Amino acid sequence: MIWHILILFAELVAANDQDLIERLRRRDPDAMSDLYDRYSRVVYSIILRIVRNASVAEELVQESFLRAWNRGSDFDASRGRIGPWLLTIARNRAIDYLRSTAGQQQATTFELVSSERVTLFVNTEDRMLDQEQARRIRAAFSQLNENQRQVLELAYFEGLSQSEMAEKLGQPLGTIKTWVRTALTTLRGTFHAA
Amino acid sequence: MPLENLDPQDRDILYELFALGLLEPDQMAEVRRLLESGDPETIAGLRKASLLTSSLAYIAPESKPPAALRRRLMLASGVKERGMGWTWILGLAATCVALITIAFNMNQDVQRREAQIAELRTQLDSSQKLVAQSKDLYDFLRQPSTLTVKFGDGQPTPPRGQVFINRERGVLLFAGNLPAMPQGKIFEMWFVPKGGGAPIPAGLFRGENGQGIHFRPGAVDPALIAAIAVTLEPEAGSTTPTMPILIAAPVQVE
Numbered sequence: 438m439i440w441h442i443l444i445l446f447a448e449l450v451a452a453n454d455q456d457l458i459e460r461l462r463r464r465d466p467d468a469m470s471d472l473y474d475r476y477s478r479v480v481y482s483i484i485l486r487i488v489r490n491a492s493v494a495e496e497l498v499q500e501s502f503l504r505a506w507n508r509g510s511d512f513d514a515s516r517g518r519i520g521p522w523l524l525t526i527a528r529n530r531a532i533d534y535l536r537s538t539a540g541q542q543q544a545t546t547f548e549l550v551s552s553e554r555v556t557l558f559v560n561t562e563d564r565m566l567d568q569e570q571a572r573r574i575r576a577a578f579s580q581l582n583e584n585q586r587q588v589l590e591l592a593y594f595e596g597l598s599q600s601e602m603a604e605k606l607g608q609p610l611g612t613i614k615t616w617v618r619t620a621l622t623t624l625r626g627t628f629h630a631a
Numbered sequence: 632m633p634l635e636n637l638d639p640q641d642r643d644i645l646y647e648l649f650a651l652g653l654l655e656p657d658q659m660a661e662v663r664r665l666l667e668s669g670d671p672e673t674i675a676g677l678r679k680a681s682l683l684t685s686s687l688a689y690i691a692p693e694s695k696p697p698a699a700l701r702r703r704l705m706l707a708s709g710v711k712e713r714g715m716g717w718t719w720i721l722g723l724a725a726t727c728v729a730l731i732t733i734a735f736n737m738n739q740d741v742q743r744r745e746a747q748i749a750e751l752r753t754q755l756d757s758s759q760k761l762v763a764q765s766k767d768l769y770d771f772l773r774q775p776s777t778l779t780v781k782f783g784d785g786q787p788t789p790p791r792g793q794v795f796i797n798r799e800r801g802v803l804l805f806a807g808n809l810p811a812m813p814q815g816k817i818f819e820m821w822f823v824p825k826g827g828g829a830p831i832p833a834g835l836f837r838g839e840n841g842q843g844i845h846f847r848p849g850a851v852d853p854a855l856i857a858a859i860a861v862t863l864e865p866e867a868g869s870t871t872p873t874m875p876i877l878i879a880a881p882v883q884v885e
Binding site: 466469470473477478479480481482483485486491495498499502503506520521522524525527528529532570571573574575578589590592593594596598599617618621622624625628629 | 640650651652653655682684685689703
């Protein structure tokens, strides 16, 4: 019974997400407000964590939402979630900023943009609620050991390549690759099984 | 190693590293090529990986964006900020009007109910007085010492009725066939003393539909009264009866 209610609730939220996407496509002004109200806190949190500067974070939050707003018409989705797409855009903008300040912009920007293609966030069977997604990833992350957490944080929040992590942590590249591989495997297993 | 030769777990990791932007340039180019070619397996794998990697955002310590950021963003996107504007004033005004209307209606309702309560209280007082009077009259009538005098029996036109006299409590008159009271007139009862003295006024009363009831409280000695009489007098009453005498009930003490 409880599962039926949860599924119903999830479908309801998913339907609301579809409604938001549809309104973004139509460039309904209220859709922008709704998008911001729903995701501004997590978007600001991740960007601030990456750039560690409030005024820069504010600029990047603005840039991320504007990007979503201007590209909302591409989000042709009968099934899909806008949250993961927006979080990918936000993370990419922040990593871009970090790399641009380190003089590494040209090559990496193109790589990051590939990871935020709308194609990767539409026509998915995923009906997970944002809160459920947050709960699962935190539970999965808590399963990792210190080294595994550290490499994932360096990868996600600092955008370091595995070679850069090896250098930063003073570990052989093979060790870093093992930690990353084990961390992602554990994370994936716990996240999707939860 | 070519992607086709990777086992499923290595492929998952590859897609996740791509989503994180961590692949080596040659592998990155290979995945991008497959993505752009619309390879269903690559797209499905990248979708799953993107959900996982984007979830890592929730690990960041939670921070609240400043309120001004919302306004700046709406301005930058050309979206008129939703919310207050004049709408709240209209809403507030509508709420105030509704509250005043409700308060006014409630006040009127309270006043109406208070008037009803006052009216019911008056009716209750009257009923209580009537009950007290009825009880008093009943007590008066059932006492053995009450003397009964009938008058006008067998005569349909002139007034007729009964007079009850109680030495301690007074005189009670029931009269029927009374004439209609002209404007400005009222019935007055008299004690006619024995021995020819002047009639003594014993109270005024009104008749209705030819019926009249009058009670004159106070001690009275029936042995000193020759008759009980009723006349029609001016509304203020008279000190001497005005002719004609409508009722004359002789009192006979045994």
